[in-house]
Amino acid sequence: MENLIFPPEFLWGVSTSAFQIEGAPREGGRGLSVWDEFGAVHAGAATDHYHRYAEDVALMAELGVGAYRMSFAWPRIQPEGTGRPNQDGLDFYDRLLDEVCAAGIMPVATAYHWDTPLAIEDAGGWLARDTAFRFAEYAAILGEHFADRVRMWIPLNEPMVTTVYGYAIGEYAPGKALLLDALPTAHHQNLAHGLAVQELRAAGAASVGTANHHSPIWPASDSEADRAAADWLDALLNGLFADPGLTGRYPPELLPYLPANCAGDLPVIAQPLDFYGVNYYEPQCAAAPGEGGPLPFELRPIEGFPRTTNDSPIVPDGLRELLVQFHERYDLPPVYLTENGCSFDGVHDPERIDFLARHLSALRAAMDAGVDVRGYFVWSLLDNFEWSKGYAPRFGLVHVDYETQRRTPKDSFAWYRKLVSHD
Numbered sequence: 001m002e003n004l005i006f007p008p009e010f011l012w013g014v015s016t017s018a019f020q021i022e023g024a025p026r027e028g029g030r031g032l033s034v035w036d037e038f039g040a041v042h043a044g045a046a047t048d049h050y051h052r053y054a055e056d057v058a059l060m061a062e063l064g065v066g067a068y069r070m071s072f073a074w075p076r077i078q079p080e081g082t083g084r085p086n087q088d089g090l091d092f093y094d095r096l097l098d099e100v101c102a103a104g105i106m107p108v109a110t111a112y113h114w115d116t117p118l119a120i121e122d123a124g125g126w127l128a129r130d131t132a133f134r135f136a137e138y139a140a141i142l143g144e145h146f147a148d149r150v151r152m153w154i155p156l157n158e159p160m161v162t163t164v165y166g167y168a169i170g171e172y173a174p175g176k177a178l179l180l181d182a183l184p185t186a187h188h189q190n191l192a193h194g195l196a197v198q199e200l201r202a203a204g205a206a207s208v209g210t211a212n213h214h215s216p217i218w219p220a221s222d223s224e225a226d227r228a229a230a231d232w233l234d235a236l237l238n239g240l241f242a243d244p245g246l247t248g249r250y251p252p253e254l255l256p257y258l259p260a261n262c263a264g265d266l267p268v269i270a271q272p273l274d275f276y277g278v279n280y281y282e283p284q285c286a287a288a289p290g291e292g293g294p295l296p297f298e299l300r301p302i303e304g305f306p307r308t309t310n311d312s313p314i315v316p317d318g319l320r321e322l323l324v325q326f327h328e329r330y331d332l333p334p335v336y337l338t339e340n341g342c343s344f345d346g347v348h349d350p351e352r353i354d355f356l357a358r359h360l361s362a363l364r365a366a367m368d369a370g371v372d373v374r375g376y377f378v379w380s381l382l383d384n385f386e387w388s389k390g391y392a393p394r395f396g397l398v399h400v401d402y403e404t405q406r407r408t409p410k411d412s413f414a415w416y417r418k419l420v421s422h423d
């Protein structure tokens with residue numbers, strides 16, 4: 001730990017999301033979301049955070065973090081995705097945010113972490129331009145009620161994952177496999193982001209940024225064809241969500257797949273940001289597609305690295321590579337690692353401690369290379385519902401027994417507490 005030296009004002013946090021921890025899907029007037037009945041495994045009670053939030057905030061206070069990144073559940077605030085807010089939903093988040101503030105922890109809020117109200121999805125979801133405007137109305141409600149306590153706002157969590165996993169390959173809700181015909185959902189999310197930034201700022205938001213999922217893209221070989229495939233994947237996974245907000249332009253190779261009138265929305269999308277949030281987990285590798293391949297690239301497995309129980313390759317230096325690349329590519333506002341973490345079993349989790357330590361060293365190296373990084377959030381405080389993988393992958397610093405809902409801090413919890421306390 002001796003080499004993990006960070007400035008005294010560096011912001012240490014943990015992240016979660018509403019659908020993955022709250023549970024109580026039918027309590028307090030909450031409406032159904034696109035994830036409630038999607039897939040083989042349903043979240044159900046999750047970690048029952050809806051009832052146990054005070055216990056979880058006490059764990060964060062014990063951990064000594066300065067910030068907590070949570071998300072609001074759109075279907076808890078607007079059960080049908082439109083219209084007047086649901087008072088019970090507002091009251092729950094009032095209780096939660098008051099508890100967080102009373103513990104001296106700074107609330108960082110994501111307005112949307114994939115739990116689209118079912119009524120909105122039935123009306124087209126992110127394939128429909130209108131959803132961006134519904135989302136802006138929802139963001140205005142959040143700003144009106146919570147801008148007095150939330151210090152950092154993130155309109156959308158990882159729009160890339162929603163587009164690619166939700167609409168292009170169908171692994172996540174809503175389960176559509178449209179391949180490149182899914183790309184209008186990226187534009188509508190980018191538009192929703194821009195409109196929400198305007199609404200949140202109008203409501204007095206202290207600061208607004210992103211939580212985008214980014215990866216360095218490695219070509220499978222040095223061949224021209226593989227490098228071209230990697231460039232295309234880089235545009236799809238990174239440029240499609242970073243470029244419009246940071247440069248006011250889309251990667252040109254993607255324009256044929258985006259709505260014809262998308263350029264008209266770019267001024268709204270390119271709202272100046274107070275911070276740029278990055279979620280980093282692993283690099284990606286691309287090769288030229290085989291004969292008649294449906295896409296201008298093929299994914300290749302990343303080999304030769306240790307792996308998590310969620311089968312993700314552990315590549316800490318990929319984080320330094322990504323941040324330095326973005327630093328050279330964009331005029332970045334201050335950067336926060338809004339998510340980084342890994343899945344390993346057990347309360348005794350030396351692999352997680354090693355993972356976090358090596359990613360923090362890579363983060364330190366990126367800072368030494370000139371990247372203005374101001375904070376780091378571990379994914380996640382608690383073991384929780386890992387989307388279509390259900391409850392098997394465990395990402396928490398705190399173990400959760402899903403039978404009893406008993407919380408047990410892991411060895412990594414003690415390790416992170418020591419780190420953030422500068423001891």
Ligand SMILES: O=C(O)[C@H](O)[C@@H](O)[C@H](O)[C@H](O)CO
Nearest residue numbers: 017157158279339379386395
């Ligand atoms: O990055 C994501 O995919 C999401 O933001 C989280 O909801 C995941 O649970 C986490 O990343 C682990 O995969």
